[in-house]
Amino acid sequence: MDTEQIVRTFVEFYEDRGHHRISGSTLLPPPGDPVLFTTSGMHPLTSYLEGRPHPLGRRLVDVQRCLRTTDLDEVGDSTHLTVFEMLGTWSLGDYEGVRSLDWGHRFLTEGLGVDPGLLHATVFGGDDQVGLDTASLELWQERGVPVELTVNDNWWSNGPVGPCGPDSEIFLWTGDTPPRSTPTRDSRWVEVWNHVMMRHRRLDDGRLVPLPQRNVDTGMGLERLASLLQGEPSVYDGDVFEPWRRLVPGLWSLDEPSFRLVCDHLRSAVVVIGDGVRPAGTGRGYVLRRLVRRVLTLLWRDDPSRRLGDLPVELVSHTLDHFRQTGDPALVHQMLTDEERRFTRLLERGRQVLARPRFRGPLDDDDFHYLHDTHGLPRELVTALRQE
Numbered sequence: 001m002d003t004e005q006i007v008r009t010f011v012e013f014y015e016d017r018g019h020h021r022i023s024g025s026t027l028l029p030p031p032g033d034p035v036l037f038t039t040s041g042m043h044p045l046t047s048y049l050e051g052r053p054h055p056l057g058r059r060l061v062d063v064q065r066c067l068r069t070t071d072l073d074e075v076g077d078s079t080h081l082t083v084f085e086m087l088g089t090w091s092l093g094d095y096e097g098v099r100s101l102d103w104g105h106r107f108l109t110e111g112l113g114v115d116p117g118l119l120h121a122t123v124f125g126g127d128d129q130v131g132l133d134t135a136s137l138e139l140w141q142e143r144g145v146p147v148e149l150t151v152n153d154n155w156w157s158n159g160p161v162g163p164c165g166p167d168s169e170i171f172l173w174t175g176d177t178p179p180r181s182t183p184t185r186d187s188r189w190v191e192v193w194n195h196v197m198m199r200h201r202r203l204d205d206g207r208l209v210p211l212p213q214r215n216v217d218t219g220m221g222l223e224r225l226a227s228l229l230q231g232e233p234s235v236y237d238g239d240v241f242e243p244w245r246r247l248v249p250g251l252w253s254l255d256e257p258s259f260r261l262v263c264d265h266l267r268s269a270v271v272v273i274g275d276g277v278r279p280a281g282t283g284r285g286y287v288l289r290r291l292v293r294r295v296l297t298l299l300w301r302d303d304p305s306r307r308l309g310d311l312p313v314e315l316v317s318h319t320l321d322h323f324r325q326t327g328d329p330a331l332v333h334q335m336l337t338d339e340e341r342r343f344t345r346l347l348e349r350g351r352q353v354l355a356r357p358r359f360r361g362p363l364d365d366d367d368f369h370y371l372h373d374t375h376g377l378p379r380e381l382v383t384a385l386r387q388e
């Protein structure tokens, strides 16, 4: 099944069960939201989880693009991406978590044909504020799916305050032996789907209060699911990365970890630009700038003559199309090369400034402030240039 077929099968499965498809939002949360980017499918739906009636009813399904800077250090492993899509379903004060898990199990095994013997679940084991999630535990036991109980790993929140709750996660075995051990002890169990019983709100003082309604919020990473179903060893080997696998190696010779980082960051930068962000020194624009500069630093480490201008526009248009973005691929491409030019000039200036006698010895905080404020050289760049 390719990614488009998975999305269609998922949406139809939930439409058949009374869900309305909503169109996913952009990566930019509404004004006033303290978070820079949309980090999960529930994020744009927060007010509805808190009780506001949704115009399309109490059962929703969608595909939402997300960006997680918290995962940046994990990018390059086989399952994490900076920008990814999340398949999501919601019960807004309608059905309970067990029904969601039951449908989840059916969708994976009957809808997608996953071998039920390759599944494992985790369930919230209870803490001093909220008890063991017995309903989820019993559901999995009835279905014959092994369960591991955890506490912190089975509690989901989008931030320190706001809607949250115990969750039950579904894992798929990816080893080439029969399944063994449990998700927290063996990384060959890969998490595919999280079902959150979103019934609580965390207050500023840390207390939990019930939300006005008992919701269920589920999220499943699409690229990860697709690569697992396609029997591929990593998200970078699934069908959405096919053009990158085909075109990038002919352009730049990269080892696998560098290939993954370059593709992840460039693809993410394209989507972020496609949602209207421009490189800048703060906020969203700075995240974008860091993505592009991290790619350039890596590319130039082995060969300073490498240029983003060589990146085929096909990769930009494929990415924009995939994320249903309407931007002009040539303009997005141009923004990448403009940012490259700015970075090149900054590096030249940095090298000149750092060659001055004043900066040859150890640097203190005042030096770093001066280099940043007067010459626009961030600390991490100064450190990298001094190691050249």
Ligand code: SER
Binding pocket: 039, 040, 041, 042, 088, 156, 194, 195, 196, 217, 218, 219, 220
């Ligand atoms: N909000 C949960 C997550 O992001 C489930 O959608 O994992």
